[in-house]
Each structure stands twice: as structure tokens, then as C-alpha cells.
Amino acid sequence: MASSSWKKWPDHVRDKWRDDLRDKDFWFNGYLKRPAYHKLVIELSTGFYVSWNVGVGPMNSFTRAISGMAVEEMLKNVGKFKHVIKVDLKPIPMAEQAQGRGLMSTKYQLALAAAKELGLLDQYYNGIKEKHDQVQYYTYGCDDDGRTSEDLEWHVQGTIVPQVIKHLVSQRYMLVAENLQWPIESHSLTLDAGLPSPMWSNSRWLISTASHDAYNKNDHLLSIDEDEHVMVLTLYALHQSAEHILNMTRQENKEYWHQRALQCFHYAMAIFAKHSQVVAVTSDELIHHWAAQGILPSMVAIKEEEQETTTISSKCSNMHQVGMVILEAFKKYSLLQLPFSPANDAYEATNTGAQFLAYHGLIAEGITVDELFDEKKKWISFASDNGWHVSPEWFRPEESRGATALIVRGCSHQSLILSKLDSSLTKLCFLRVLDISYTPIKSLPSSIGCLINLRLLSLRGCHGLKTLSYSSTSSATDSSINNTSNSPLATLYQLEILDMNGVPSAHLTQDVASQKWNLIHLDMSYSEITTFPPDFFQDMSNLEELILTSCSNLVELPPSMASLSSLTTLVVIGTQIKYFPQKIFEEIHKLQSLKLIDNKNLVSLTRQISRVQRIKLEGHPSLISFMLIGAPHIRHLSLRGCKKLESVEIKNLGALEELDLSGTAIKELPADIPNIPQLRRLLLLGVPSLRRFPWHRLDRLPVVFYLDHCSEENGNHSNQISHVCVTNPKFFHSFRNTAVDLVREGRFLQSFYVRVAPCITNNMHLQDEEGMLNSMLQELVKRESTYVDVYRSFYAHEIAMVPPVTIPLRRSERHMDISGKQSTLDGLRYLLIVTKSISVTCASSIDYFPWDVNFQELEECELRRCHKMTKVFNGTKGLKKLRNLHVCNLKSLYFFCEQYYNYTFNSLMHLHLEDCPRLEHVVPHRTKLPWLKTLDILFCYNLKTIFVSSYTEDDTYQLPSLQRIRLQELPLLQHFHTKDATITAPVWKELHVRGCWSLRHLPRLQGRQLEAVKVNGERSWWSKLQWGSPLHLDSYDPKLPPEFASFDECAEMSSYLR
Structure with a gap:
């Protein structure tokens, strides 16, 4: 709708609305009539x-x-x-x-x-x-x-x-x-x-x-x-905002928050009225005003449902959080938006309820300097000589007789109110808020000291205020400076918020800070001070926020900072500080947020003992947020053991070489940290809350990189290898093609050890159960009192667990361990591309290595106790560099690899299959094994054939490098190949067989053999073999045990064939 078609209300209608808005009930339900x-x-x-x-x-x-x-x-x-x-x-x-x-x-x-x-x-x-x-x-x-x-x-x-x-x-x-x-x-x-x-x-x-x-x-x-419709919508929006605040805080009721929102909204109208702001009012400033007036409630601690962590723990955090919820509601429902700008016409005034009410003057009423002392006036603001006040009777506390807020923000030195400020303040003893921000005053009015109820004093942007002392003979705008050390701030014992941001005072006296027991927020940004009086912070035990931004001359902080036992936020930006007072951070044990930015001379948090420029803030009990930016001399930084530390921001530390964030609660690691050019050691041990990592944004990694979700063990960490031990494979979801390319280019992760497993207490549970079974069996034997030696011999033969035959896995320079019942391959797909050796143990959530896994670099692979795996490879890509594969104790394994897929194991030399009781066959006929040297298959009780053929194919199978086959306890094995194909194996030397009583045919060998294959097996088994021809029989040279050492088919095996 265009502004030209807007229907403006007549003056008498507007005046009627103005009268109605003075009634509290009208705001709640009266407007409905x-x-x-x-x-x-x-x-x-x-x-x-x-x-x-x-x-x-x-x-x-x-x-x-x-x-x-x-x-x-x-x-x-x-x-x-x-x-x-x-x-x-x-x-x-x-x-x-x-x-x-x-x-x-x-x-x-x-x-x-x-x-x-x-x-x-x-x-x-x-x-x-x-x-x-x-x-x-x-x-x-x-x-x-x-x-x-x-x-x-x-x-x-x-x-x-x-x-x-x-x-x-x-x-x-x-x-x-x-x-x-x-x-x-x-x-x-x-x-x-x-x-x-x-x-x-x-x-x-x-x-x-x-x-x-x-x-x-x-x-x-x-x-x-129509204007009247906007007024109705504004009143209705206040109801909606109360509902929103209730939903966010989950405390009190809607009526309670409607009253609070109404008070906050009216106070905002007192600040903005019809003024054009010299400098926009920030959200923090407005919240401070609300808090100083007592409008914001003191909420009990709010706990997040998921994390069960306290989000309101101090007056300042209470103030800011509740205030931001109210401002968010005002913005969401078009009541107030910051920065506020006055409307120029009636159509523009419809943007927000605050602009509409200010433009039409429906809440704030005019006031002159002479009316300043009227006891009915409550919240007063001036811009030049134009004054406005908001003073509903239903807001005024009974004990308050007169103004509780005076705002002269941005008044010029010609304004009448500023020239009479010193004499006026003595009559405004109920003031809780005095805002003199962005005025040209050169000294403080002496009468400020009379404001014994003052909670907030804002001197923000008073760039001409060179001293905080006062002269009893000069006005507020007098340029003369009295040399007395007395300060009108000395008697403001109830002061809670002191905003001196932009006050260029170069000298502070102790009386400025004396008896400031109630002070919770102090902002001295842009001050020109070089040092504080030694005991400056002695009487500020309740101070929670200290802001020192762009104090470019500040070289030292006083030892009395150790008295700030309630401090939760410390901001030090753009100073000349080299170090902090000794043991200060041990005393301010409630500190939650620490920001150190552009302190170019900073070398340590304490006075230097050695020449190493380091910041060591270890084991702080409450620190939640830490920021260190622009400290070019710092080489070592340790925040180890800060159990509540969740957020870390570190930038522009050109000399940083070592960083230790172990034992913290960090949730995100900014990519700027591992990309720091000189960083050579990064420790992240015992960081269970770090659920993801910015692999996709890395240009480099420190040579020594240790990350462990569970362990906080402080090892040597001197070897140049990356250790990453996580509980969830999704940690590597952001490891994508760009990271793979950087690894191949030699930019990082040239050597790594990656473990994906639950924490050690859970990871070892299965092994503990097996160990417990062995112990119980041994204890059972020991408890027998009669014929102990006989029982011991009996149990040893009948129930002794067979010690496994292991082929040692060669852990490569890029190794991965996966274990645990919940461990999957989800998120590891790209990391597996550059992995050279892998060990998977007790991973009961893995069915097989699927088609989207690409083992381009894999050389060594070990699978143990993965009882959900039905096959090892199912269309898996790569595998051309795989040399050693060991599969043991996979209870559900049916096939080694998918029967109807062509595999080429170009480099596989050793294949070991053990204790896979459901295994039916090993590899399809079309699988290429040009370098296979040893094939071991043990205790696979359902195995019927080794090489399976699905279609009519060549009647020969090539194993050009095969040297040894070992078969043990394969009772259903009938033949090597389903088609009884001829095998070409020119260098085959050994065949070891035990417990394969259904095997009646050995493969026919084609081509010239260098020598007959030596066969080691039972005599009774050898005697039952069937041969196709004398040439077939001559291809094998039996090396059988003597008859007295032989045993029959029913004998139990209690040891492996060696």
C-alpha cells in the first residue's frame, strides 16, 4: 500500500487514544471495547x-x-x-x-x-x-x-x-x-x-x-x-510478545510477563520519544537501563533441557539474557527494532509500534526544565531543550517521589538542562538512572555525589571529560580542571552500572572506586590511563563485568584485581599490557569469559619466570569462553583442564607453536586454529564435547596433532604423527575430496593413527568377558580337592580354548583402528581412501565394506569379532594395493566377497581366514590373485569350496605366486573349486591339511611344476583321496606323520597346526 492512500486519524481521535493509554487496564483488555x-x-x-x-x-x-x-x-x-x-x-x-x-x-x-x-x-x-x-x-x-x-x-x-x-x-x-x-x-x-x-x-x-x-x-x-488499526495491532502485539517471553523463560505466567513487557516498552518510549539520537542506543545500554530501574526480574537459574547446564548464573548474565529475550519479542512482533530511528511521516511510522507511538506522541509527554522536580514525573529525557517524560501512575513505586531516570544523552553545551544539571541533581535524590552520555561536559557535576540511590551512571562518549574529579566552583561545561583528588563518584555506594566508555581520563584516584560493593558492570574503554591505583579494585568484590577496550596507554593492571572474586567477564583489548598480576586467575575463580585482543606486547598471563612467551591458564573451574587475538609474541598457550571451557577463538598469533586444549568442554574448533602457520603441536585430549572437526577448511595441520575424546593422559607427544581417537566415525564427515587431495600432496596427515571406538571402559568390555570366562574355568579346576591332577588334565583337554594363529598386522604410517558395538563406517568413506592399514574389532554394526568404500591405498587389513559381517567385500572399490588380509572370528560371515562381482587383488600376498563357522566359499572364480603367496583357512566348519564358479567358465584357475595353503578343521570342504578346475600354481610348495575329512580331491595342476607339492596331513585322510591319473598323484609328495603318531577322524583338536 502506498503512503498516499494512508488514512490519518483526526486529532480528536488521536487525543482520545492518548487519554485511554494512560489507563493500565486499557493496555490489557480495555482496548477490546x-x-x-x-x-x-x-x-x-x-x-x-x-x-x-x-x-x-x-x-x-x-x-x-x-x-x-x-x-x-x-x-x-x-x-x-x-x-x-x-x-x-x-x-x-x-x-x-x-x-x-x-x-x-x-x-x-x-x-x-x-x-x-x-x-x-x-x-x-x-x-x-x-x-x-x-x-x-x-x-x-x-x-x-x-x-x-x-x-x-x-x-x-x-x-x-x-x-x-x-x-x-x-x-x-x-x-x-x-x-x-x-x-x-x-x-x-x-x-x-x-x-x-x-x-x-x-x-x-x-x-x-x-x-x-x-x-x-x-x-x-x-x-x-488506518492509524487506529495500527494502534490496535500494537496492543495485541504486546500480548503476543508476553506469550513469546513466557515460552522462552518458562517461568511465571503470561500476565506477569505482559506487565514486564509493558514497563520495558514504556521506558523505551521515554528514551526515544521524538528525539533524533546523536548515537544510536545499543541493546546493552537499553538493557542496563531496564535493569537499573528494577524492571527486569531476577530470574532463577534456567537449565537447558538437553544439556542440563545453567544459563543464568549471575546478575549480569541474568540481566542480559532476560533483556535479550524481551528485545527479541519486541522485534519479532514489530514493537521495537534497534537501532531506533524516528519516523519522518505517518506512513513510515507504521514500521514499529515504538515509531508509531513516538511519532504521534501517544505516550511520552512534553516537559520543561522547570518541571523537572515535579514529583509526578518519573522517566525524563532531554534532547537540547526539548524534554519528554513517561510517568504512568500505575508504574511509580510508592516509596519514589520524583524522577527515577534522567537522560540528557547528546545534549549540546548550549542546552539549558546541561547548564543547570549541577544545581538540579541535588533535588533529584530518587534518581536510579543518570545518562549524560555523548555530552560535551569537561568535568563531573559535584552534585552527582548526592544521588545516593543511583544505580546506573552513563558517561559514554563524553570525550571532553579528562578527569573524574570535580570543582565546586565550576559548572558542568567549564573547561577549567580542579586539581583536587575528590571525585563525586566516591559516595555512589549503590551504583551497579558505571559506563565510562569513551571517557579519556588519564588519571584515576582511589576514591573513584571506594566502597563500590554493589558495582556489577564497569566499562572503561578508550580511557587514557597508564596504570590503576594499586587498591583500585579492592572494594569491588561483586563486580561481574570489566571492559577495557582500546586503552592504548595501559601498561599494567593492579594486584587488587585478585579481589574481583565475582568477576565473570573480562575484556582487555588494545592495551600495552605484557602480563597480568601474579595468581590473579587463581583468585577470580568465577570467570566465565576472557577476551584478550590486540594486546601486542602480551607475553604471559603472569610475570615471566622464563624466557618462553607462554600463556598458561590451566584447570580454571568456571571459564566458558576464551578469546586470544593479535598477540604476536605468544609461543605457547595451554588451557588444559578448564572443564567448562566451551568456546575458543584464537587468531593472528603468528608465533604460536604449541596449543593445549586438553580436558576442556569445547564444542567447536575454529579452522583458524589448526591453520596457524607456525603451530607445530596441537593437543586435544579428553574433549568429549568436540563432536565435529573442520577438515574441509584445513590448509595444514601441526606436525604433532593429538585428539582423543576420552583420554586426558599427558604423554610425551614428541613423535611426529597425528593421533585421532574418537567415539563417533561421523567426526570425519567433513573429510572430503579436498582433504584427500591435500593428503596426497603431502600437506598434512602423512602419518596418522586413527581409532574409532567407545571410551576404553566400554571398548574393553568384550575382551574382559572372554578373560573372565578363562578365569572361571581355571578356578573351577583349582577348586577340585580330590585327584587334582586328573581333573586338571581332563579340563585341559576338553575345554582349553584354542590359542589363535595370528599373522602380524603391519601397522603402516597411516593406520586406522575401528572397534566397539556402535562403530560404523559412516563418515569414514573419504578417510579410508588414504588409509594404508586398518584393523576392525568387535564392530557389530558393520555388515560389510560397501560399494562406496574405496580402498585406494590400503595395504594391510585385519577383521576380528565382527559378528554382523555377512561378507567382507560387497562391490568395494580399490583393493589393488592390499597385501595382507586377516579375518578371524566372524560368526555370520557367509562369503569372503560378493559372488557376482569381479575383484582384482593385484597385490594380495597373504589371506588368512579363521573361525568363520558359516563361511560357505571364499572367492569367485573370476577373482584375480596374481601375487597370493599364502592361503590359510582354519575352523570354518561350513566351508564347502574355496573357489566358486557361478557360470560356465574356463576350467583353469591362475595362482601364479602361490607357495603355501593351510587348511584345518574344515569338515564339509569337498574340493578347492566347484568345477574341479585345473589350477596353475607353478611355485606351490606346501599343503597342510588337518580335519578336512570330506576333502576327497586335490586340484589338478597344470603347467610345469618346479617340484611336487609337499602335503602334510593325516594318514587316514591321505589314504581316502581320489586321483584322476598317475600324473595327478605325482604332482603331490606326501609328508605324513608316522603311524604311531596318527589319530582318527573323531579326535578333537586342541592346538593349531604349525
């Missing part, structure tokens, strides 16, 4: 099937209030709806995303909201949604293959949307969509989102847009074009 309210709700509930809400004014404001009122009236007057589907289309995506079919599209979000209302989001959807969210989190939103997104999209479009249509096609429903940014056709909501046309069952669509261009001009438009 006004004709303007009834007129508006009638317009909003008009019986159109589709209504578009584009808000009010140039910024499309109050859309939420319009939708809220419209829905309430439709539910009252239009009748019952079976379902009310509400969806907020924020965050607003780009046009191509919103109008497409992806997860960010408008159609997808609408379909999802409908399905949620109808209860159609089943377990399968929740599963793929959780998987998608995890991939997005662990890849930092850079999921380049997009498979999880596609799965989610297909499920929604193919399954959920048809179900939505089926449920809604015959039911009356209401759709309430908010913040539509880009145009969408109504019929698309039916075809793509599953929402039947509202005309089919007398349903309603109410769609709020974020721009005038987004709505369908063929449908009904909810038009707001």
Missing part, C-alpha cells in the same frame, strides 16, 4: 477462502498480529476446523530454493507442517530426518553428495504428500502460513504440498508475506490502512 478493534476484526475475518496478509507500512510490519487476530476471530465466528496448520517460513531462503522442490522450498515446509499437524511424521521419516540433520551438522552444511537430502525429499513427495491429501480432502482445515518471501501459485500448494483447495470443504488459507510482491493479486488482500 474500542470500535476500532471491532472494525478491524470484522475485516480480518471476512469469509474469503484465501486471504493474503502483507502487513502494514513499508516494512510489512505486524503480520503476526494480523494473523493472530484473524485466526482468533475465524475460530470464534466461522466455525470449527478439524485441523489448524501453522507454519513459519523462516529462515527465508533464496528465490530459487524457495520456489524449487528441495528441503528449503516453500512447498516442502508446508507439506511438513501439514503432516506434523496430522501426525503423519512416522518413525521412518524421523529416522531419515535425523540422519540428514546429522550429516548437515557434521559436514558443516556442505554435504556434497546430497544423498540424505534426496532421500528426505523423495519420502516427503512420494509418501507424505499423498497421505496429507488423503487426510484433508474431506476435512475442514485452516492453513496459517507466515513470512512467505517469494511468490507461489495457489494451485501449487495442492499439487506439491498436498493441501486440498479450501473451496472443496469450506476451509481457509491465511498467508502472511514478507513483501508486497509475494501475494497472489487474484485473492483477497487483508488491507490495513
Whole structure:
């Protein structure tokens, strides 16, 4: 709607509203009786099937209030709806995303909201949604293959949307969509989102847009074009904001927060009124004002449901968190937006409720300097000689007689109020807030010392204030400076917030800080001081926030800082400080946030004992956030043992060589840290909260890199290798092609040891159970009192566990261990590309190595106790460099590799299969094994053949490098090859057989053998072999045990064949 068509209210109507707004009940429910309210709700509930809400004014404001009122009236007057589907289309995506079919599209979000209302989001959807969210989190939103997104999209479009249509096609429903940014056709909501046309069952669509261009001009438009309607929406929005605050804080009730929000809103109107701000009021400043007036409540500690951590633990954090929730509500419901700017016309004034009320002067009323002392005036602000006050009687505390806030922000030296400030303050003894910010005063008014109830004093931006002392003979604007050391701040014992940001005072006296027991916030940024008095902080035991930004002359902090036992936030930026007072951080044990930025001379947190420039802040009990930027001399930094440390930001430390973040609670590691040019050692031991890592943003890694989710062991860490021990393989989700390329280029991870396993207490559980079984059996034998030697011999033969035959796995310079019941390959796909040796143990969540795993560099592989694996390789890529493969104790293994897939093991030399009781065959006939030297198959009781053929193929099989085969306890093994093919094995020397009583045929050998194959086996087995020809028999040279040492087929094996 253009500004030219805006309907302005007459003066008498505006005056009537101004009178009504003085009544507290009118703000709560009284406005519901006004004709303007009834007129508006009638317009909003008009019986159109589709209504578009584009808000009010140039910024499309109050859309939420319009939708809220419209829905309430439709539910009252239009009748019952079976379902009310509400969806907020924020965050607003780009046009191509919103109008497409992806997860960010408008159609997808609408379909999802409908399905949620109808209860159609089943377990399968929740599963793929959780998987998608995890991939997005662990890849930092850079999921380049997009498979999880596609799965989610297909499920929604193919399954959920048809179900939505089926449920809604015959039911009356209401759709309430908010913040539509880009145009969408109504019929698309039916075809793509599953929402039947509202005309089919007398349903309603109410769609709020974020721009005038987004709505369908063929449908009904909810038009707001009157000042009175904006006033109604403002009052209704305050109700909505109270509901929002209640939902965020989860404390008190809606009425309580409505009163608090109303007080905060009125106070904001006192600050902004009709003034043009010299410098915009920040959110922190406004929150400080609210707190000093006692408007913000003292909340009890709020705990997050998931993390169970306290988020409000001090007055300042309480103040900021509750204040930000209120400001967020004001912004969300178009009541107030910072930075505030006065409106130039009535149409622009509709952007926010605060602009509207300020433009029309509906709350703040004019005041002159002479009326300053009127006991009925409460919150007063001046800009030049124009003054405004907000003084509802229902806000004023009974004990307060007179103003509690005086704001002269930005007044010039010609203004009357500033010239009379010194004499006026003596009569304003109830002031809790005095804001003299951005004024040209050159000395403090002496009468400030009379303000015994003052809670907040703001001198921010007073660039001419060179001293904090005062002269009793000079006015506030007098340029003369008295040399007395007395300061009017000395008697402000109730002061809680002192803002001197921008005050260039170069000298401080002790009386400025004396008896400041109640001070919780002190900002001395841009001060020109070089040092503090030694006992300056002695009386500030309750100080929680100390801000020292751009104090460019400051060279030293006083030892009295150790008295700041309540300090939670310390900001030191742009100083000349070299070190901090001795043991200061041991005393300020409540410190939660430490920011050290651009302190170019900083070399240590304590006075130097050695020449090594280091910062050592270990074991601090409460530190949550640490920031160190622009300290070029620091070479060593240790935050080891700071158990609550969650956030670390480290930049521009050109000399940093060693960093220890072990034993912390960090959740994110910025990519700037491992990319620090000179960093050669990075320790992250015992960091269970670090769930992901920015592999995709790395240009380098320190030569020594240790990361362990579980262990905090402080080893030597001197060897030049990267150790990464994590509990979740998703930790490597962001390790993608760019990281693989950097490894191949030699940029990092040339040597690494990676372990994916639960913490050691869980990882060793299975091994502990097996050890316990052995101990119990031995204890059983020891308890026998009679014929101990006989029992011992009996048990030793009958139940002794067979010691495994192991082929030593050669751990390469790039090795990976995977173990634990919950360990999977999810997230390891790209890291496996550059892995050269791998050991997988007790990983009961792995079925096989799938097709998307590419073992391009793998040389050594060991699999043990992976009882869910049905096959080892299933279309797995790579494997051309694999040399040694050891498979042991896989209870569910049916096939070594997929039968209908061609594999080429170009480098495989040793294959060992042991204790796989369900194994049926080993490799397909088409598998190439040109370098296989040894083949060991032991205790695979279901094995029928070694080489399986699925189709008619050549009747020969090539094993050109085979030297030894060892077969033991394979009772069902009948032959080597299903087709009884001829084997070409010119260098085959040894065949060891034990317990293979069904094996009646040895393979026929083709080609010239250098010598006959030496066969070692049971005599009874050898005697039952069947031969095709004398040449066949001559190919083997039996080396059988003597008859007295032979045993029959029923004998039990208690040791391996060696």
C-alpha cells in the first residue's frame, strides 16, 4: 500500500487514544471495547477462502498480529476446523530454493507442517530426518553428495504428500502460513504440498508475506490502512510478545510477563520519544537501563533441557539474557527494532509500534526544565531543550517521589538542562538512572555525589571529560580542571552500572572506586590511563563485568584485581599490557569469559619466570569462553583442564607453536586454529564435547596433532604423527575430496593413527568377558580337592580354548583402528581412501565394506569379532594395493566377497581366514590373485569350496605366486573349486591339511611344476583321496606323520597346526 492512500486519524481521535493509554487496564483488555478493534476484526475475518496478509507500512510490519487476530476471530465466528496448520517460513531462503522442490522450498515446509499437524511424521521419516540433520551438522552444511537430502525429499513427495491429501480432502482445515518471501501459485500448494483447495470443504488459507510482491493479486488482500488499526495491532502485539517471553523463560505466567513487557516498552518510549539520537542506543545500554530501574526480574537459574547446564548464573548474565529475550519479542512482533530511528511521516511510522507511538506522541509527554522536580514525573529525557517524560501512575513505586531516570544523552553545551544539571541533581535524590552520555561536559557535576540511590551512571562518549574529579566552583561545561583528588563518584555506594566508555581520563584516584560493593558492570574503554591505583579494585568484590577496550596507554593492571572474586567477564583489548598480576586467575575463580585482543606486547598471563612467551591458564573451574587475538609474541598457550571451557577463538598469533586444549568442554574448533602457520603441536585430549572437526577448511595441520575424546593422559607427544581417537566415525564427515587431495600432496596427515571406538571402559568390555570366562574355568579346576591332577588334565583337554594363529598386522604410517558395538563406517568413506592399514574389532554394526568404500591405498587389513559381517567385500572399490588380509572370528560371515562381482587383488600376498563357522566359499572364480603367496583357512566348519564358479567358465584357475595353503578343521570342504578346475600354481610348495575329512580331491595342476607339492596331513585322510591319473598323484609328495603318531577322524583338536 502506498503512503498516499494512508488514512490519518483526526486529532480528536488521536487525543482520545492518548487519554485511554494512560489507563493500565486499557493496555490489557480495555482496548477490546474500542470500535476500532471491532472494525478491524470484522475485516480480518471476512469469509474469503484465501486471504493474503502483507502487513502494514513499508516494512510489512505486524503480520503476526494480523494473523493472530484473524485466526482468533475465524475460530470464534466461522466455525470449527478439524485441523489448524501453522507454519513459519523462516529462515527465508533464496528465490530459487524457495520456489524449487528441495528441503528449503516453500512447498516442502508446508507439506511438513501439514503432516506434523496430522501426525503423519512416522518413525521412518524421523529416522531419515535425523540422519540428514546429522550429516548437515557434521559436514558443516556442505554435504556434497546430497544423498540424505534426496532421500528426505523423495519420502516427503512420494509418501507424505499423498497421505496429507488423503487426510484433508474431506476435512475442514485452516492453513496459517507466515513470512512467505517469494511468490507461489495457489494451485501449487495442492499439487506439491498436498493441501486440498479450501473451496472443496469450506476451509481457509491465511498467508502472511514478507513483501508486497509475494501475494497472489487474484485473492483477497487483508488491507490495513488506518492509524487506529495500527494502534490496535500494537496492543495485541504486546500480548503476543508476553506469550513469546513466557515460552522462552518458562517461568511465571503470561500476565506477569505482559506487565514486564509493558514497563520495558514504556521506558523505551521515554528514551526515544521524538528525539533524533546523536548515537544510536545499543541493546546493552537499553538493557542496563531496564535493569537499573528494577524492571527486569531476577530470574532463577534456567537449565537447558538437553544439556542440563545453567544459563543464568549471575546478575549480569541474568540481566542480559532476560533483556535479550524481551528485545527479541519486541522485534519479532514489530514493537521495537534497534537501532531506533524516528519516523519522518505517518506512513513510515507504521514500521514499529515504538515509531508509531513516538511519532504521534501517544505516550511520552512534553516537559520543561522547570518541571523537572515535579514529583509526578518519573522517566525524563532531554534532547537540547526539548524534554519528554513517561510517568504512568500505575508504574511509580510508592516509596519514589520524583524522577527515577534522567537522560540528557547528546545534549549540546548550549542546552539549558546541561547548564543547570549541577544545581538540579541535588533535588533529584530518587534518581536510579543518570545518562549524560555523548555530552560535551569537561568535568563531573559535584552534585552527582548526592544521588545516593543511583544505580546506573552513563558517561559514554563524553570525550571532553579528562578527569573524574570535580570543582565546586565550576559548572558542568567549564573547561577549567580542579586539581583536587575528590571525585563525586566516591559516595555512589549503590551504583551497579558505571559506563565510562569513551571517557579519556588519564588519571584515576582511589576514591573513584571506594566502597563500590554493589558495582556489577564497569566499562572503561578508550580511557587514557597508564596504570590503576594499586587498591583500585579492592572494594569491588561483586563486580561481574570489566571492559577495557582500546586503552592504548595501559601498561599494567593492579594486584587488587585478585579481589574481583565475582568477576565473570573480562575484556582487555588494545592495551600495552605484557602480563597480568601474579595468581590473579587463581583468585577470580568465577570467570566465565576472557577476551584478550590486540594486546601486542602480551607475553604471559603472569610475570615471566622464563624466557618462553607462554600463556598458561590451566584447570580454571568456571571459564566458558576464551578469546586470544593479535598477540604476536605468544609461543605457547595451554588451557588444559578448564572443564567448562566451551568456546575458543584464537587468531593472528603468528608465533604460536604449541596449543593445549586438553580436558576442556569445547564444542567447536575454529579452522583458524589448526591453520596457524607456525603451530607445530596441537593437543586435544579428553574433549568429549568436540563432536565435529573442520577438515574441509584445513590448509595444514601441526606436525604433532593429538585428539582423543576420552583420554586426558599427558604423554610425551614428541613423535611426529597425528593421533585421532574418537567415539563417533561421523567426526570425519567433513573429510572430503579436498582433504584427500591435500593428503596426497603431502600437506598434512602423512602419518596418522586413527581409532574409532567407545571410551576404553566400554571398548574393553568384550575382551574382559572372554578373560573372565578363562578365569572361571581355571578356578573351577583349582577348586577340585580330590585327584587334582586328573581333573586338571581332563579340563585341559576338553575345554582349553584354542590359542589363535595370528599373522602380524603391519601397522603402516597411516593406520586406522575401528572397534566397539556402535562403530560404523559412516563418515569414514573419504578417510579410508588414504588409509594404508586398518584393523576392525568387535564392530557389530558393520555388515560389510560397501560399494562406496574405496580402498585406494590400503595395504594391510585385519577383521576380528565382527559378528554382523555377512561378507567382507560387497562391490568395494580399490583393493589393488592390499597385501595382507586377516579375518578371524566372524560368526555370520557367509562369503569372503560378493559372488557376482569381479575383484582384482593385484597385490594380495597373504589371506588368512579363521573361525568363520558359516563361511560357505571364499572367492569367485573370476577373482584375480596374481601375487597370493599364502592361503590359510582354519575352523570354518561350513566351508564347502574355496573357489566358486557361478557360470560356465574356463576350467583353469591362475595362482601364479602361490607357495603355501593351510587348511584345518574344515569338515564339509569337498574340493578347492566347484568345477574341479585345473589350477596353475607353478611355485606351490606346501599343503597342510588337518580335519578336512570330506576333502576327497586335490586340484589338478597344470603347467610345469618346479617340484611336487609337499602335503602334510593325516594318514587316514591321505589314504581316502581320489586321483584322476598317475600324473595327478605325482604332482603331490606326501609328508605324513608316522603311524604311531596318527589319530582318527573323531579326535578333537586342541592346538593349531604349525
